[in-house]
Amino acid sequence: MRHDRYGETSVHITSQPVRVFMGAYGLQKDSIFTAKFSGVISRLIEAGLSEKWLSDEMDNVAKITERRTQDEPKAFVLEQVQGALFIIVLGLGQSAIAFAVEVMCGAGRPEERQKDAVKEWVQRRQHSY
Helix, strand or coil, X not given: CXXXXXXXXXXXXXXXXXXXXXXXXXCCCCCCCHHHHHHHXXXXXXXXXXXXXXHHHHHHHHHHHHHXXXXXXXXXXXXXXXXXXXXXXXXXXXXXXXXXXHHHHCXXXXXXXXXXXXXXXXXXXXXXX
């Protein structure tokens, strides 16, 4: 940390949190309760209750996570991956059908089609002279 010539730092540590949590409550436009709600919400934040509630919830999540991690790992069952396997088999089936159609229609032999096209072009050129 840097100090100036008087030995003081340019950093000020506050007891208030730097970040602000936004909360929204629906009220009618120009409601008579707007100022009261704003005051109550400000007092709740200034008292640190929102921080405490967040901390309490984080503790609850940590306890739940602890309980889950204490269980022994379980092996996968076919029912857990059944959907993924079904999608893979369906995709493989569709690709096999598409491949079979290409082979039957001759789309898999472009060099033969090119040779045929060249022969046709040569024949047309010979007939035109």
